[in-house]
Amino acid sequence: MSDTAAAGAAHAAHGHHEELGFLRTYVFSTDHKMIGRQFLFLGLFMLLIGGLLAMMIRWELAWPETAVPGLKFIPEPYMYGGIIPPNTYNALFTMHATIMIFFVVMPIMVGSFGNFLIPLMIGTRDMAFPKLNMFSFWVGAVAGVVMLASFFVAGGPAASGWTGYATLSAKAQYTGVDWGQNLWIISLLILGVSSLMGSINYITTIINMRAPGMAYFRMPLTVWSLFITAILLLLALPVLTAALAMLLFDRTLGTSFFLPEGGGEPLLWQHMFWFFGHPEVYILVLPAMGVTSDLLSTFSRKPIFGYHAMAFSMIAIAFLSWTVWGHHMFVSGMNPLLGTAFMMTTMVIAVPSAIKVFNWLGTLWGGSIRLTSPMLFALGFVSNFLIGGLSGIFMASTPVDIFIHDTYYIVAHFHYVVAGIIFALFAAVYYWFPKMFGRMMNEKLGKIHFVLTFIFFNGVFFPMHFLGVAGHMRRIYNPTQYEFLMPMQHWNVFITVSALILGASQIFFLFNFFWSLFAGKKAERNPWQANTLEWVAPTPTPHGNFEVQPVVYRGPYEYSSPEVKEDWLPQDKNLGTGAAARAH
Amino acid sequence: MLQWLPENVSTFGGEIDSLFYLIYYITAATFVLVTVLMVLFLVMYREQPGRRATYTHGNTSLEIIWTIIPAAILIVLSFMSVSTWAKVKRHAPDSDFELQVAAKQFNWDVVYPGADGKFGTDDDVKFDNDLHVPVNKVVRVQLSSKDVIHSFFLPNLRLKQDAVPGRTILVWFEATKPGRYELPCAELCGFGHSGMKGWLYVHTPEEYAKWAGENLAAKAQ
Numbered sequence: 007m008s009d010t011a012a013a014g015a016a017h018a019a020h021g022h023h024e025e026l027g028f029l030r031t032y033v034f035s036t037d038h039k040m041i042g043r044q045f046l047f048l049g050l051f052m053l054l055i056g057g058l059l060a061m062m063i064r065w066e067l068a069w070p071e072t073a074v075p076g077l078k079f080i081p082e083p084y085m086y087g088g089i090i091p092p093n094t095y096n097a098l099f100t101m102h103a104t105i106m107i108f109f110v111v112m113p114i115m116v117g118s119f120g121n122f123l124i125p126l127m128i129g130t131r132d133m134a135f136p137k138l139n140m141f142s143f144w145v146g147a148v149a150g151v152v153m154l155a156s157f158f159v160a161g162g163p164a165a166s167g168w169t170g171y172a173t174l175s176a177k178a179q180y181t182g183v184d185w186g187q188n189l190w191i192i193s194l195l196i197l198g199v200s201s202l203m204g205s206i207n208y209i210t211t212i213i214n215m216r217a218p219g220m221a222y223f224r225m226p227l228t229v230w231s232l233f234i235t236a237i238l239l240l241l242a243l244p245v246l247t248a249a250l251a252m253l254l255f256d257r258t259l260g261t262s263f264f265l266p267e268g269g270g271e272p273l274l275w276q277h278m279f280w281f282f283g284h285p286e287v288y289i290l291v292l293p294a295m296g297v298t299s300d301l302l303s304t305f306s307r308k309p310i311f312g313y314h315a316m317a318f319s320m321i322a323i324a325f326l327s328w329t330v331w332g333h334h335m336f337v338s339g340m341n342p343l344l345g346t347a348f349m350m351t352t353m354v355i356a357v358p359s360a361i362k363v364f365n366w367l368g369t370l371w372g373g374s375i376r377l378t379s380p381m382l383f384a385l386g387f388v389s390n391f392l393i394g395g396l397s398g399i400f401m402a403s404t405p406v407d408i409f410i411h412d413t414y415y416i417v418a419h420f421h422y423v424v425a426g427i428i429f430a431l432f433a434a435v436y437y438w439f440p441k442m443f444g445r446m447m448n449e450k451l452g453k454i455h456f457v458l459t460f461i462f463f464n465g466v467f468f469p470m471h472f473l474g475v476a477g478h479m480r481r482i483y484n485p486t487q488y489e490f491l492m493p494m495q496h497w498n499v500f501i502t503v504s505a506l507i508l509g510a511s512q513i514f515f516l517f518n519f520f521w522s523l524f525a526g527k528k529a530e531r532n533p534w535q536a537n538t539l540e541w542v543a544p545t546p547t548p549h550g551n552f553e554v555q556p557v558v559y560r561g562p563y564e565y566s567s568p569e570v571k572e573d574w575l576p577q578d579k580n581l582g583t584g585a586a587a588r589a590h
Numbered sequence: 591m592l593q594w595l596p597e598n599v600s601t602f603g604g605e606i607d608s609l610f611y612l613i614y615y616i617t618a619a620t621f622v623l624v625t626v627l628m629v630l631f632l633v634m635y636r637e638q639p640g641r642r643a644t645y646t647h648g649n650t651s652l653e654i655i656w657t658i659i660p661a662a663i664l665i666v667l668s669f670m671s672v673s674t675w676a677k678v679k680r681h682a683p684d685s686d687f688e689l690q691v692a693a694k695q696f697n698w699d700v701v702y703p704g705a706d707g708k709f710g711t712d713d714d715v716k717f718d719n720d721l722h723v724p725v726n727k728v729v730r731v732q733l734s735s736k737d738v739i740h741s742f743f744l745p746n747l748r749l750k751q752d753a754v755p756g757r758t759i760l761v762w763f764e765a766t767k768p769g770r771y772e773l774p775c776a777e778l779c780g781f782g783h784s785g786m787k788g789w790l791y792v793h794t795p796e797e798y799a800k801w802a803g804e805n806l807a808a809k810a811q
Contacts (some may be wrong), residue, residue, distance in 0.1 A: 084592055093781040159688060167778050180695070180780055233765050266756025273754065306635070312648035335644040337741070340752040342679035347674055353664040361653070363624060368652070370631040372644030377636070385628070387743060392624055396617040403667060405606045405674040409748050412741060412776040475743035476594040479776045483784035490596055490745060501810040566643040573642060 028252040034144070036136035042122030043442060046435075048147060049114035051520075052265055056105040057152075059098050061469060066090050066098075068502030084162055091494050093182060095483045096165035101157070103168035104190065104506035107290065108197055109426055109457075111151050115293040116201075116239070117146065119434050120208055120232045124584045126540035126547070128231050129217025129556040134210040138203050149193045156189035159294050164190035167481065169283070172264030172275035191254045198247045208236035217578075218540065219558030220567070223317070224564040225576065226538050227310065230317050231296025235289050241286040249278035276338055282330035288327045289422060290388050291391075292320055295362060298384045300562070301433055304536045305381035306373030307573045309563040312365045319358035319365075326355040345404050353400040359395050363388065374566070374573070378534075379452030383433035386460050391428030394419055397471065412481075415474025417495040421467045430460070432515065440533050445526030446545040447590055451518040458511035465504030469497045481499030492533045535574045538562045542578050595799070599767040599792070601745035605674040607748070612670075616663060682762040685728035689721065693740035693753040696782030700771065702806055708751070715806050720786030722805070724798035725768050734758045741777035744790060752777055765792040 035041060065074045072086030084094050102384070121139065125132055133139045156163040163186040166175035170190070178184040180361060216225070224234075252263040253275065262268025264275045303310040310316060313572045332340060332348030366388050375381070397419040397535045410416060431453070439447050478485060478492045483490045532541035541549050556578040564575040592614060598607055635643075661705040690701040690709055700721055704713030723729045726803075733742055735753040743750045743759065746769075751761045765771075793801060 072714050089688060090786060091781075093632050096778065096781060096783070152725065165781070171739055171778070174778065175781060180738050223698050241811050270756075272756065307637075308643040308644065309647045310645070312653050315648065315653050338739075338752045339757060339759050342675065345679065346675060349668050349671060349675070353668045356664055357661045361657055364656040365648075365653070367624065367627055367631065368648065369627065370635060373631070373635045373648065374637045374641060374643040375632060378634070385632070389625070392621065396621055399617055399664070399667070400610065401662075403609055403671040403694070405678060406613065406672050408678060408750050409606060409610070409745070411750055412629060444601075472591055472594055475591055477743075479743070479774055479782065481643050482774075483780045487772060488772060488786045488787065494594065496717075563647075566645045568645055 019355040024191065026154050028172075034140055036140045038121045038125050038134070038139060039547060039551075040138070041139050043148070044120045044143050045113045045117035045121060047119060047148060048143075049110050050110040052113070052150065054106050056110055057509055057512070059102040059105070061506060062090060063095070063102060063315070064502040064505040066095055066483065068499045070486055075338065079456050084221070086308075087453060092483045093165055093349045094162060094167055096167075096181070096185070096481070097163045097183070099481060100167050101153075101189075103385060104153065104194075106163070107168065107209075107286070107424070108154065111424065111431070113146060113203070114177040114234070114431050114436075115290065115297075116235055117143070119206070119293065119297070119438070119490065120535070122172065122438065123209055123228060123540060124232055125215070125546060126209055126441070126543055126551060127226050128212060128215060129539040129542075129558065130211070130218050131550045131552065133207050134215055139207050141199050142203035142207065145203065149197035149200060150212075152189055152193035152196060156186045156193070156590045159189065164185050169279060170253065170275070172256070172270075172272045173266070174255065174262045175275075176250075176253060178257065184313050188254065189256060191250045191257075195247060195250050195254075196244045198250075202245050205236040207241040208232060209240065210529070214237075217556050217558050220539075220577075221316065221558075223501040224558055224561045226296075227299040227313070227316055227320075228293070228296040229489075229494075231292040231299075231320055235292045235347075236322050238285045238289050238292075238324055238327065242282045242289065245278055246282035247274060248434040249282070252278075263318040270317055273335070273338060273340060274321075276335055277331070278335045281328075283334065284331040285324075285327045287420075287424065288323055290427055292323070294387055294427040297318065297430050297434045297437075298360075298366065298387050299369075300538070301380055301437055302369045303563045303565060304390075304534055305374070305376045305378060306369055307565045308369060308373040309561075310365070310563055311368030311371070311458065312361075313561065313563060316365055319361045322358040325442045330355055333402060333407075336404050337411050342404075347365075349402060349404045353399075356395065356399060356402065359391075363392055363395065375449055379447070379449055379456060380433045380437035380534075382453065382456040383429045383436060384428035386456065386463075387426060387433065389460075390422050390429060390463070393428055393468075394422030399420060410474055414477060414478045414480060415471040418470035418474055418481055421470070422560060425463075426466065429459075429463075432456075435519070437534065438540070440529030441540055441543075441545055441547065443523055443526075444529055445522050445528050446528060446533060447522040448518050450512050455511065455518065458514065460507065462504045462508035462511060466508055469501050472497055473501075477524050527564075532576075534571070537564055537576050539576055539577055542576060595744040595769075598662060598746065598748060599765050599769065599771065601743075601751065601764040601766060602674065602678050603746075603748035605677070609667075609674060611654050615668065616667075648784045651762070651809070673779070682730060683728045683760070683764075685730050687723070687727055688730040688732065689723075690732045690734070692723070693742070693775065693779075694736040694740065694777070695780050696786035698742075698786075698788040699736075700774075704806065719773070719787065721773065721792065722791045722793060722798065722801050723765060724795050725765055725792050728762060728764045730759050730760060733761050738779045739777050740775045740779045743774050743776035745770060745774075746771040748801075750776055763785065765790075768792045768794050768797070809810055 078088045161183045165181045255261040262270040264270045330350040331350045336345045558577045566573045567575045605638040662674045670676040700717040702715040726741040732755045735755045740753045
C-alpha cells in the first residue's frame with residue numbers, strides 16, 4: 007500500500023467522518039475503533055450477568071437450599087421464595103460458563119481488543135472489510151440477545167452444562183428444558199457466524215495491510231496472538247457449528263446422531279465438542295498471552311525475552327491444540343489406548359506454555375519495572391497462568407485423572423486458566439483506555455482493584471483444589487448430601503465468602519471505568535512511553551487513524567536501547583540508519 | 591493438601607496416589623521457584639532513578655535449557671503413567687465375581703447373576719443403589735446406562751468410569767478393607783444428579799457369605 011495515498015485517504019476519511027450522523031457513528035459504525043468499543047461494552051455487560059450467576063451458584067454451595075437474599079421476586083418454579091431448586095441450579099452453571107466464555111472473554115479479548123488494536127498496531131487505517139466488521143458485531147449482539155432471551159422461555163434456560171453432553175442435551179425429557187436448550191444452540195450457531203466474519207477480517211487485514219516495514223517478525227506479540235487466534239477460530243468454529251446443528255436436529259427433527267436408540271453415538275458429541283473445545287481454550291488464552299507479553303516488556307522498559315521463541319511457542323500451541331481434545335475424555339468410555347496417546351500429546355503441549363512463563367520471567371530480569379495498574383494485572387495473569395498450567399499436569403496423567411476428573415480439581419484448574427484471563431482483560435482495559443477513550447483511568451483505584459481482586463480470586467479458586475483432592479464432584483447442587491464431603495463443607499463457605507468479596511471488589515473497577523470515561527485526566531498521545539504504533543496515532547484517534555502513514559524501522563520492543571538516550575524507541579522513529587530499506 | 595485424599599482401599603489406588611504425590615512435589619517446587627524469582631525480580635529490578643534496564647533480547651542457551659528440562663520431566667511422567675493406566679483401564683483381571691450396574695436417572699440398578707452365575711436368567715437378583723462385595727476379591731462390573739451419561743465414582747477406590755447409553759463398559763476393582771463406601775454419580779445427569787448415590791459395602795468373606803445367603807439365595811427362590 008502506498009504511504010501517501012493511505013495518508014491522504016486517512017485525512018479524507020477523517021473529514022468525511024464529521025458528516026456521519028449519530029447512528030452511523032455510534033451504532034452502525036464501520037470504524038474498527040468504535041466496533042472495538044461496542045464489543046467492550048457488550049462484554050462488560052455480560053460479565054456483570056455472568057458474575058451475578060456465579061454468586062448464586064456459590065450461595066447454593068455454601069448454604070444449600072437456603073434463600074438467596076434479594077431474589078424472592080423470582081417466580082416459581084424457577085425459585086421458591088429465593089431458594090434455588092436443582093434444575094435452576096443446573097441452568098445457573100450452564101449459563102454462567104456459556105456467557106463467560108462466549109460473551110465475555112471472546113467479545114472482549116478477541117472482539118474488542120482485536121478490532122481496536124490490529125489496525126492501529128500494524129499501522130493501517132481500518133480493517134480490510136469494515137462493513138463485514140460491523141456485521142460481525144451486530145450478529146454477535148443478536149446471538150447475545152437470543153442467549154439472554156432463553157432465560158425467559160417456559161422451562162428456563164439450558165441446563166445440560168456448557169459442554170451440553172448428549173444424550174442429556176439431546177432430548178427435552180432428560181432435563182425438562184425444551185426451548186431454553188434450543189435457543190442456546192441457536193444463539194451459538196449465530197455467534198459462530200459472527201466469529202467467522204471477524205476472523206476472516208483479522209487474517210486478511212494482518213496479511214495484507216501492514217505498514218511499510220512491518221515485517222511479520224516486527225509485529226507486536228499481541229498482533230501475533232490475535233493472528234493465530236483468528237486462524238484457530240476459523241478452523242475450530244465450523245466443527246462446533248456442525249455439532250450444534252446435529253444436536254438441534256436430534257432435538258427438533260427426530261434424527262439420532264447422538265441417540266443410541268436410533269443408532270447414534272453419544273461419544274460423537276464429545277469428540278466434536280472437544281475438537282472445537284480445546285482449540286477454543288487457546289482462542290481464549292492466546293490473546294491474553296500476547297497482551298501480557300507486550301505489557302511486561304513495556305513496563306519493564308526492556309525488550310521481550312526471546313521474541314521469536316514467544317511467537318513460535320504460540321504457533322506450536324496452536325498446532326498442538328488440535329491433537330489434545332481426547333484428554334477431556336479419559337474416563338468417557340473412549341478406548342483406553344487412545345487415552346494413552348492423548349496423554350502424550352497433552353504433556354507435550356505443556357512445554358510451549360512453560361517456555362512462555364520462563365520468558366516472561368526473563369523479561370522481568372534486569373528490567374526497570376514500573377508497577378502501574380496494567381502491569382500489576384499482567385503480572386497477576388502470569389501468576390494465575392502458572393498455577394493453572396501446573397495443575398493441568400495432574401489431569402494430563404491418565405491415572406491421576408481417573409480420580410480428579412469431574413471434581414473441583416478440574417474446576418480450579420480451568421478457572422485459573424480461563425477466569426485468570428480476566429487479569430489480562432483488566433490489564434488491557436487499564437492500558438489501552440487512554441487510547442480508546444482519550445482519558446486516563448485512576449491509578450490509585452486501579453491498584454486497590456488489583457490488590458482486592460488478586461487476593462480474593464485466589465481465595466475463591468485455590469481452595470477448590472482442596473475440594474477436588476477430597477473428591478468433591480462438579481455440578482452437584484448440594485454437597486451436604488454426601489457423607490465423605492461433609493468434613494470439607496467449611497471450604498465451600500470460605501470460597502463463597504471470598505467470591506462475594508471478589509464480586510463486590512469489582513465496584514472499584516466499574517466506578518473507575520465510568521468516572522474516568524467522563525471525568526478522567528485527559529490522556530496524552532503516548533502516556534506509557536510505549537513503542538508500538540497505536541501510540542503514534544493521535545488521541546482521540548480519528549476515523550482513519552494516522553496523520554501520516556507510519557513507516558516501521560524496527561521491532562516493537564526496543565526499550566532501553568543504547569541507540570537513544572530515552573528508554574524507549576518507537577517502531578516508526580527514523581534514526582537515519584537506513585533500517586527501512588532493509589525491511590523488505 | 592493431599593491429606594484430604596479419601597482413604598485408599600483399592601489395590602491399584604496406591605499407584606495412582608504415588609503419581610499424584612510425585613506430580614504434586616514437582617509442580618509445587620516449580621511454583622515456589624517461579625514465584626520466588628518473580629517476586630525477587632519485582633523488588634530487585636523496580637524502577638530506580640539513574641538505573642537503566644539491561645538491553646537484551648534473550649539468551650538462546652538458557653531458552654534451550656528451560657525447554658528441554660520441562661520436556662524431559664513431562665515425557666518421563668507420561669511414561670510412568672502408562673502402566674498404571676493400563677492396569678486400571680485396559681487389563682481387567684479375570685474373576686468369577688461379576689455384577690451388572692445400569693445407571694438411570696437417578697439410581698444405580700445393581701444386578702447379581704444369582705445361583706446359576708448367568709445374567710438375564712430368572713434367578714437374577716436386583717438391588718437399588720447398593721453393592722455388596724467381599725474384601726480382597728476382584729470385582730468386575732458391567733457398566734451401562736439406560737438414559738443419559740452417568741459416572742460411576744468410588745472415591746475410596748480411586749475408580750471412575752462414565753456409564754454411556756448404548757454400550758457396556760467393563761470396570762474392575764479389588765477392595766482391601768471392609769467398610770461402607772459412598773458411590774456418587776460424577777457426571778451431570780439431570781436435575782437429580784446431586785444426591786444420585788449408592789453405597790459399596792465391602793464385607794469380610796464370612797460376612798459376605800452370610801449376606802449372600804440371606805439376600806441372594808433367599809430372593810432367588
